[in-house]
Amino acid sequence: MMHGRLARRLTGSVMTGLTYGAAALAILPLAVILGMLIVKGAGSIDLNFFIKSAAAPGEAGGGFSHAIVGTLIIVSLACVVGVPVGVATGIFLAEFGGGQFGFVVRFIADVLNGVPSIVIGIFAWTWLVRPMGHFSALAGGCALAIILVPILARTTEEMVRLVPNSLREAALALGYPRWRTSLVVVVRTAAAGIVTGCLVAIARVAGETAPLLFTALGNQFFSTRLKGAMAALPLQIYVYALGPYDEWHRQAWAGALVLIVLVLALSLVARSVVRAKRQHA
Amino acid sequence: MTDIPAAVLEPEAAPQLTAEERWRALKTVSPGDVVYRSVLTVLALILPLLLVLIAAELVANALPAASKFGLAFLTHSTWDPVSGEFGALPLIFGTLYSSVVALVIAVPLALACAIFLTEFAPRWLRTPVGTLIELLAAVPSVIYGLWGIFVLIPLLRDHLWRVGRHLLGWLPFFSGPFYGPSVLAAGVILSIMILPYIAAVSREVLLAVPPAQREAGLALGGTRWETVWRVILPYGRAGIIGAVILGLGRALGETMAVTMVIGNRHEVALSLLQPGYTIAAAIANEFSEAVSDMHLSALFLVGAVLFLITVVVNALARLLVWRVARGSAVGSTAV
Amino acid sequence: MTSRLAKSLAVTVGSALLAGSAAAQSTTRLTGAGATFPQPIYQKWMLEYHAAHPDIEINYQGIGSGGGIRQFTDHTVDFGASDGPMTDAQIQAVNGDVYHIPTVLGSVVPTYNIPGVTAQLRFTGEVLAGIFLGQITKWNDSRITALNPGVSLPDQDIVVAHRSDGSGTTYIWTDYLSKVSPDWSQRVGKGTSVNWPVGLGGQGNPGVANIVKQTPGSLGYVELIYAIQNHIGYGLVRNKAGNWIEASLQTTTNAATGAVASLDANTDFRVSITDADGPQAYPIASFTWLLLPKQMPDSAKARALLDFVWWAVHDGERFTTDLAYAPLPQRVVQLEEQRLKSITVNGSPVLPRNYRGR
Numbered sequence: 010m011m012h013g014r015l016a017r018r019l020t021g022s023v024m025t026g027l028t029y030g031a032a033a034l035a036i037l038p039l040a041v042i043l044g045m046l047i048v049k050g051a052g053s054i055d056l057n058f059f060i061k062s063a064a065a066p067g068e069a070g071g072g073f074s075h076a077i078v079g080t081l082i083i084v085s086l087a088c089v090v091g092v093p094v095g096v097a098t099g100i101f102l103a104e105f106g107g108g109q110f111g112f113v114v115r116f117i118a119d120v121l122n123g124v125p126s127i128v129i130g131i132f133a134w135t136w137l138v139r140p141m142g143h144f145s146a147l148a149g150g151c152a153l154a155i156i157l158v159p160i161l162a163r164t165t166e167e168m169v170r171l172v173p174n175s176l177r178e179a180a181l182a183l184g185y186p187r188w189r190t191s192l193v194v195v196v197r198t199a200a201a202g203i204v205t206g207c208l209v210a211i212a213r214v215a216g217e218t219a220p221l222l223f224t225a226l227g228n229q230f231f232s233t234r235l236k237g238a239m240a241a242l243p244l245q246i247y248v249y250a251l252g253p254y255d256e257w258h259r260q261a262w263a264g265a266l267v268l269i270v271l272v273l274a275l276s277l278v279a280r281s282v283v284r285a286k287r288q289h290a
Numbered sequence: 291m292t293d294i295p296a297a298v299l300e301p302e303a304a305p306q307l308t309a310e311e312r313w314r315a316l317k318t319v320s321p322g323d324v325v326y327r328s329v330l331t332v333l334a335l336i337l338p339l340l341l342v343l344i345a346a347e348l349v350a351n352a353l354p355a356a357s358k359f360g361l362a363f364l365t366h367s368t369w370d371p372v373s374g375e376f377g378a379l380p381l382i383f384g385t386l387y388s389s390v391v392a393l394v395i396a397v398p399l400a401l402a403c404a405i406f407l408t409e410f411a412p413r414w415l416r417t418p419v420g421t422l423i424e425l426l427a428a429v430p431s432v433i434y435g436l437w438g439i440f441v442l443i444p445l446l447r448d449h450l451w452r453v454g455r456h457l458l459g460w461l462p463f464f465s466g467p468f469y470g471p472s473v474l475a476a477g478v479i480l481s482i483m484i485l486p487y488i489a490a491v492s493r494e495v496l497l498a499v500p501p502a503q504r505e506a507g508l509a510l511g512g513t514r515w516e517t518v519w520r521v522i523l524p525y526g527r528a529g530i531i532g533a534v535i536l537g538l539g540r541a542l543g544e545t546m547a548v549t550m551v552i553g554n555r556h557e558v559a560l561s562l563l564q565p566g567y568t569i570a571a572a573i574a575n576e577f578s579e580a581v582s583d584m585h586l587s588a589l590f591l592v593g594a595v596l597f598l599i600t601v602v603v604n605a606l607a608r609l610l611v612w613r614v615a616r617g618s619a620v621g622s623t624a625v
Numbered sequence: 626m627t628s629r630l631a632k633s634l635a636v637t638v639g640s641a642l643l644a645g646s647a648a649a650q651s652t653t654r655l656t657g658a659g660a661t662f663p664q665p666i667y668q669k670w671m672l673e674y675h676a677a678h679p680d681i682e683i684n685y686q687g688i689g690s691g692g693g694i695r696q697f698t699d700h701t702v703d704f705g706a707s708d709g710p711m712t713d714a715q716i717q718a719v720n721g722d723v724y725h726i727p728t729v730l731g732s733v734v735p736t737y738n739i740p741g742v743t744a745q746l747r748f749t750g751e752v753l754a755g756i757f758l759g760q761i762t763k764w765n766d767s768r769i770t771a772l773n774p775g776v777s778l779p780d781q782d783i784v785v786a787h788r789s790d791g792s793g794t795t796y797i798w799t800d801y802l803s804k805v806s807p808d809w810s811q812r813v814g815k816g817t818s819v820n821w822p823v824g825l826g827g828q829g830n831p832g833v834a835n836i837v838k839q840t841p842g843s844l845g846y847v848e849l850i851y852a853i854q855n856h857i858g859y860g861l862v863r864n865k866a867g868n869w870i871e872a873s874l875q876t877t878t879n880a881a882t883g884a885v886a887s888l889d890a891n892t893d894f895r896v897s898i899t900d901a902d903g904p905q906a907y908p909i910a911s912f913t914w915l916l917l918p919k920q921m922p923d924s925a926k927a928r929a930l931l932d933f934v935w936w937a938v939h940d941g942e943r944f945t946t947d948l949a950y951a952p953l954p955q956r957v958v959q960l961e962e963q964r965l966k967s968i969t970v971n972g973s974p975v976l977p978r979n980y981r982g983r
Contacts, residue, residue, distance in 0.1 A: 031402030216430025554789030554826025578689030579791020
């Protein structure tokens with residue numbers, strides 16, 4: 010509808026305004042949620058929250074230290090297992106994934122992204138908990154890693170693909186072997202995007218409850234033993250939110266606030282690392 | 291940059307090779323390439339392995355229910371753990387319905403956000419707003435569920451519906467009483483949860499569109515909006531479709547947040563205001579407590595059905611991408 | 626700067642891990658999983674016990690009664706817990722290697738939210754069944770007003786709230802409805818998950834409590850402690866003797882006393898106490914059980930577990946009332962002592978014959 014420059018300009022302005030509105034609308038729930046968490050949870054965050062583990066039900070003075078440390082350990086385990094596999098698969102798909110095998114792997118990654126996390130938890134229970142005869146943080150970490158890999162594969166692939174072919178061609182023309190082109194030139198260029206993908210994925214698994222229910226189980230005691238049951242923030246929040254005590258509810262809100270802040274901190278640290286690298290190079 | 295062969299840097303000083311030798315040198319694959327490709331291939335094999343194992347487990351445990359119910363499992367609506375009769379139609383319907391609602395809300399919104407971040411936002415606003423949108427993915431689903439119960443449902447039921455009833459109440463999609471927990475509430479929460487995925491990937495896709503395209507659009511006399519709508523978006527549509535698929539996958543499998551706001555009712559209803567149920571929510575709710583073997587098997591069977599749905603949806607989407615990607619360059623080889 | 630930050634982070638995490646594993650040397654650890662209903666009291670017991678015996682750590686997590694039975698059957702936990710007893714088929718699946726040990730009692734109350742009504746309503750089992758069957762649909766139905774003559778009930782739809790997740794609470798509720806309503810028993814039956822004829826499903830007791838709080842005209846069922854802690858009103862229920870009983874710790878224990886009088890010494894404790902005899906017995910109450918294997922593999926762990934369970938059912942009962950759980954009647958505890966003493970490791974009993982507790 011190219012009639013009239015005024016009409017086109019107006020459409021343009023209206024659409025521009027709508028995109029502003031969309032961005033505001035998208036951020037609004039986040040602001041409301043953060044506000045809700047701060048209002049309900051900030052008051053319950055004190056030193057005890059970070060250094061004490063669970064108190065007896067109904068008693069005050071307990072904390073979430075076991076859950077906070079537990080989440081850090083389990084998510085780190087998940088990253089150690091899942092990030093290399095996921096990113097490697099993504100690079101594979103972008104660099105060598107043009108053929109049938111690449112098509113199949115890509116399809117599988119999309120399908121696995123749609124599997125509910127509880128099914129992954131049940132799967133991890135069958136293969137890791139039952140044979141071992143007990144619940145463990147290791148099983149929990151692996152369950153989260155299984156969720157990480159397909160997400161990372163696809164986001165990494167998309168980011169690596171976005172590197173223009175001219176860069177690849179230039180490197181090859183300068184005599185770099187293909188592996189070096191891929192690793193040093195292409196991946197490094199896409200690094201910021203890959204990290205963004207990693208962060209979004211890690212943030213998601215850090216908040217998952219269902220897969221941990223049958224793997225890490227949860228623990229009211231402070232524990233760093235990888236072969237034993239371990240507490241985790243989302244699990245603890247879930248249990249406390251569904252419990253009967255006001256004290257538990259307050260701690261659940263506080264725990265939720267801590268979880269989000271943790272993830273936010275992760276995000277900012279990683280972004281600054283990426284920015285520093287960019288300035289270096 | 292130390293790996294540039296000497297023959298390139300100083301062609302005169304290089305040893306003189308015959309044409310044969312030069313050709314052979316160019317054709318050989320360096321051992322590094324072989325190792326690199328093998329390592330990546332082996333790691334990439336893990337995904338198919340996982341799929342096979344997960345599918346095998348689902349199918350093996352679903353067999354008792356499958357042999358008992360057959361196709362009636364997909365068409366009946368009664369879900370009765372006590373008498374051992376299981377029909378999954380409401381679960382399948384609810385899963386698809388809530389995901390469609392979520393996409394209808396999230397895709398335009400996410401695209402608009404991505405366009406905002408790449409085209410119209412002032413520079414100083416881009417990183418903060420982009421970060422905030424990505425932070426939506428960091429909110430755990432339990433928190434979304436709690437927010438849904440305490441904020442969204444009262445908002446929808448007590449405020450928005452007061453007004454909306456007069457405008458939309460005549461549509462079959464908005465008929466019947468509105469108690470709060472509903473497919474609509476689930477769809478809205480899902481849309482918020484999948485928005486960051488679609489927006490983040492779309493933003494990267496749009497950023498990768500060569501400036502030449504944008505400049506060409508503007509040079510031809512288009513307004514900024516027209517350039518976006520007619521040049522940039524079509525250029526990146528394959529990548530955007532990929533982003534939407536990622537979001538859809540998340541919507542189909544989301545558990546906690548959905549189960550807290552959807553009302554958990556085994557019933558098929560056209561109205562968005564009625565409670566519903568999804569496969570993932572049912573599995574999460576009933577798995578821990580399922581006491582009879584047939585109940586467990588029915589849950590595995592419905593999980594296998596979800597698996598199948600995901601496969602079909604992805605296959606259709608792949609087809610769409612293939613048809614649409616011919617011509618656009620960004621992300622186009624993703625077929 | 627960021628690499629220094631990363632290094633100090635690594636050092637902190639590393640030393641935490643080391644510290645954790647150093648402290649881990651001499652502790653006996655046990656894991657149990659099952660019903661969510663008794664989770665608070667079990668965790669309270671385990672923390673109190675741990676304070677007195679720091680070398681014993683017992684971790685209990687509420688994953689659901691069905692989950693508890695399953696993990697127990699698959700030997701991934703040292704003990705299980707359930708709000709509903711194992712069926713014969715399930716006991717068969719573990720070759721009979723299980724003792725049901727009741728620990729506390731709980732009760733389920735009908736809770737409602739009717740704008741303008743602050744009185745405590747009266748319900749009978751038949752009326753509750755009728756509401757949950759969808760046969761009674763309005764608050765001013767004659768069957769409800771007949772029970773509550775002094776209260777003016779509005780002409781409003783009843784919105785039923787039930788559990789969407791499987792739960793022991795549902796088991797108790799439907800067990801009661803099945804006993805008092807042949808219609809319910811035939812159409813729906815009892816179980817941790819049932820095919821609800823009407824109503825909205827909420828997750829967990831708080832889910833139902835929330836639906837009730839936020840939906841005018843709603844009626845749901847929750848465990849007593851949730852009604853107390855959330856300050857929501859709940860009604861009186863008519864018991865078998867014909868009296869209107871309000872759920873409380875005393876009336877809950879009364880329900881057990883009646884049922885327990887007829888238990889013989891060889892009972893396996895798989896007893897339902899809903900709709901119990903007794904003038905002051907609350908009709909919607911139940912035991913909750915620990916599931917212990919009759920034969921355990923590890924004598925150190927077996928001893929630790931049995932010491933704990935003995936302590937819990939004797940000394941631990943003093944913690945129950947504060948958390949709104951009703952303690953066991955004495956007779957039940959005495960009978961349990963026999964069971965606990967007969968648990969063996971490699972054929973020999975773990976506890977000595979004259980055991981009096983630790």
